[in-house]
Amino acid sequence: MKTSFFKSCTAAALLFLAFSACSQQETTLGNLHVIPLPQEITEQVTANPFVIRTSTTICYPEGNEKMKRNAEFLASYIKEVAGTQVKVSSETAASNCIMLETDTTLTNKEGYEMDINADRVIIKGGSEAAVFYGIQTLHKALPITNGQTLASLPAGTINDWPEFSYRGFLVDVGRHFFSVDYLKEVIDMLALHNINYFHWHLTEDQGWRIEIKKYPKLTEIGSHRKETIVAPGSDQFDNTPVSGYYTQEEAKEIVRYAAERYITVIPEIDMPGHMLATLASYPELGCTGGPYEVATQFGVFTDVLCGGNEKSLQFARDVLNEIMDIFPSPYIHIGGDECPKERWEACPKCQAQIRKLGLKDTPEHSKENQLQAWFMGEVEKSIVARGRKMLAWDEILEGNPAKSTTVMAWTSPNVRIKSARLGHNTIVCPITHLYFSNPGYNRLKGVSSVARVYNFEPVADELTPEEKARIIGVQGCIWTEWTKDSVKMEWQMMPRIAALSELQWSNPKQKNLDNFLGRLRHQLDLYVLYGYHYKQDIDNVTIDINAGENGQALVTLSTFDNAPVFYTTDGSEPTASSAAYTEPFPVQGSQTIKAKAIRNGRESETTEETLNYSLATMRPITLASEADKGYTFKGATLLNDGLKGDGNYRSGRYMGFYSNNVDATIDLQSEQEISEAFIDTYLVPGDYIFGLTGMEVYVSNDGKSFSKVASRQIPVLEKGSKNNVPCHNTLAFDKTKARYVRIVGKCTPTLPAWHSGAGKKAFLFVDEIGVN
Ligand SMILES: [Zn+2]
Known part of the structure; x- marks a missing residue:
């Protein structure tokens, strides 16, 4: 070992001499406009840059172990990105140094200032964590030179602090298990984006993943499932077991690794719903007593923890006590989402507890929802007793919880408004924009997928300043129903996590998509450098x-x-x-x-x-009926742009009408012989999206007086009609000459008796209309 080390040192020394003898090495200038964008950047373009050389020293305050580690992180980043091995020392160098300092007079404890001139760089932070964020900015400001040229940083100053104190990212290990080593890589990815909370979703219907010493069957039984459904809505299973859990020591290792990167790990034990793995392990905790099985499908299950059984409450307290021994996080997440109440309504124990507590149905809150609020309140006591705060999903609002509960607003963007108005500290993570794994809302590609995240506004304008202050953070989430491996996880994360990090950190007044995209290339190059699998369709x-x-x-x-x-x-x-x-x-x-x-x-x-051209394609079109506001997109022209839909009715390729016909008139711009009209629709009966029940065609030569040339009735969709089916509806008629054509497609009046929403209004989604 020693010999080879000596040899490589000698070789390196020779190489250095060779460079010195030949010529001055070239430099490549970095860029301070990183992701997330710092709050204030002042560049001194005429001043000389700071050049990073092997003689450069990173200086940290003696005796501060965190700052020493910060210095070592920075040295490793410089080595990775610029290929230069710099020195780390607790002794102050006179010049050619990067000085790391804490300054307790800085008001924002996560804020830092960076001052760069030709002689030295100073990063001064309100805490060691703040210095770490300054280091991340420097890390990303470096040009990627791989040692081919010397990296330099432009002279200037940065004054930076985060917009939100809570910057989170969730990974669900319940549906699929990910190793400790891989989670460390994920934590590195979070650190690169200045994220400071790793929300670790540890338990699910499909698997319990954390060792609890008092309840060993949770991992003996609850961490295994025999197989998994192969696709949404399928009746096929893959016959492949999924299992895995983290010992308490492994979980502590994750906590330690994250803490070194100033990331707090928030454990989530999801209750009283999403507990099939628990019930499979301890059937006496359910309302019916079982038997239960660890779930092999996804969705929401009716079997949940019994809300009236003293054992359930004891179980919750015991589990959380062990969890709080492992995780020093100030927040403990107890789920509270998606808990159907069928079992509680029929359970003698639950109903007895409801009577004992004197709970009565109110217009806003059923007695069972109040029982859940009571249960959560009892759980909260044991969390508060240890000086922690309870965090829960927004369904907890259905039971009127204590104001001390911090709410994660996920079910829609509107819930963040409701939660803040009800007086709760609120973390914003709507399924529509920040669930990176959700195919329904996020089956977008490339720039539009990134733009959807970037353009989301975490703080709603309609909130008062006091309510706005209750929006304390923003979080991205990856749920792993269909995310089985690290490559897919990274595709879902990157590059959207870059957009997320700007929502979390940067000044919303400086928000500009083009500017962000202009800075994204370098971030993608960093992903490549670190071997992260970003979704390449952005390119x-x-x-x-x-x-x-x-x-x-x-x-x-x-x-x-x-x-x-x-x-x-x-x-x-x-x-x-x-x-x-x-x-x-x-x-x-x-x-x-x-x-x-x-x-x-x-x-x-x-x-x-x-x-796909018809005579109507790209001709002037007017719409006499109104599309639904949420599904109007670019307007009438999308109905005759010649472009087929993409199988996602939210993508902007279809126009949605709610209980309304499509009624469009097209100017063919000259008299044409026509004999057929068509309307292409998209059918998703599961989402109330039905087909046409009739078509009518009218023609005119002056655009004013129209005469009907054909009509037809179309039967309402039958029971068993499949979701996500394109439908080409045609109407043929005798050859006729006309310049103007009016095409009407009739919306299904109400949902038929066989449908779960029978009697309610239907949607009509139209892809394309035309004439031939
Ligand atoms: Zn019960």
Whole structure:
């Protein structure tokens, strides 16, 4: 060992001499505009930069172990990114140094100041954690040189602090288990984004993942399931067991690893719902006594912890006491979500407890929901007794909980408003924007997927200043029903976590998507450097197609980082010798446009759009009926843009009508012979989205007086109709000549008797209409 170490030192020394003898090494300048964007940056463009060399020393205050570790982190980042091994010392160097200091006079304990000149860099923070955030900024400001050139930092100052004190990220290990080593990598990813809370969702219907010494069966039985459903709505199972749990020592190791990176681990024990793994282990804790099985499917189950059994409460207290021994977190999350009350309504123990407590149904809160609030209140006592705070999902509001409960607002963006108005400290994590694993809301690609996160406003304008102050944080979540491995986890996280980190840290007044995207390339390059699997569709070309003149389509091709783009319109695969995109170009007629970005020889995936032309495509269109506000998107033109829907009715490729017909008139811009009209719809009966019940076609030559040329009835969808089915509805008629065509598609009046929402209004989602 010693010999080889000596040899490598000698080799390094020789290499250094060789450089000194030849020439001054080139430098590459970094960029202080990192992700998340610091609050204030002042660059001194004419001043000399700070150059990082092997002689550079990172100085930390003697005797401060946290600052020593901070210094070592920074040295390792510099080595990774710039390839330079700098020195770390507790002795102050006169020059060529990076000085780490704490300054207790700084008002924000997570805030830091950075001052960079040619001689030295000073990072001064309100705490050791704050210095760590300054280090992360410096880390990301470095150019990635891999030792080819010397890295330098522009002279200037940064004054920075976080917008929110709570910056969280959740990983669900209940549905699928992830190893301790991998969770450490995830924690590194969080640290790179200045996230300070790792919300560890430890228990689920599908698996209990943390050792509890007083209840050994939780891991003996509850951490195993025999198999897993293969896809949503499927009746097939994979016949592959899933198991795994963390010992208390392993959990403490995660806590320690995270704490070194100034990340607090919040444990979640989800109760009284989502407890099938518990009931399978201890059936006496359920209302019926079982038998129960660790869940092999996903969703919400009726079997939950009995709310009227003294043993259940004792169980909750015992588990949380062991949890609080492991986790020093000020917050303890006890779930409280998705707890159906069927069992409680029928359970003698639950009903006896309701009577004992004198609970009565009120218009806002059923007595069973109040029983849950009581149960949670009892649990909260044992949390508060140990100086901790209770954190729960927003369903807890249904039972009128104590104001001391901190609420995670997930079920919709509106709930954050309700929660803050009710007086609760609130953490914002709506399923619609910040559940990165949710396919329904987040089956978006590339820039639109990142933009959806970035454009979300955690603090609602309609709140008063006092209510706004109750929005204490923002969190992203990954639920692992369909996230079985680390690659998929990282695809779901990155790059959206970069957008999340700006919601959490940066000044909302400086929010600008283009500016963010301009800084994103470097962040992606860092992901590559660290071997993280970011979702590569961000690199792909975005194809925008809009109506041009006289039925032409105007095609715009773009990438988030303005990379060179090559394209074809004949369906062939684009290459570096295909047409290079310079500006929007017109096309007409059915065709396939394919485009690819090529960055330094590295090709993106191909993006393609197919235009399906009818006589109506890209012609002026007016809508006489109103689309639903939430599903209007770019307006009437999306109904005749020649572009097919993408199987996601929330994507903007369909227009949604709520209990309303689609009634559109198209100006063909000259008299045309026509004999067929069509309306393409999308059917998701499970989401109240039904099909047409009729079609009508009218024609006119002046756009004023129309005559009906055809109509037809269409039967209401039958029981058993599948979800996510495209439907092409046509109406043929005798050849006729006309310039204006009015096409009406009739919405299903009410949901039929077989549907769970029988009698309620239906949605109609329209993809495309046209005439031939
Ligand atoms: Zn019960």
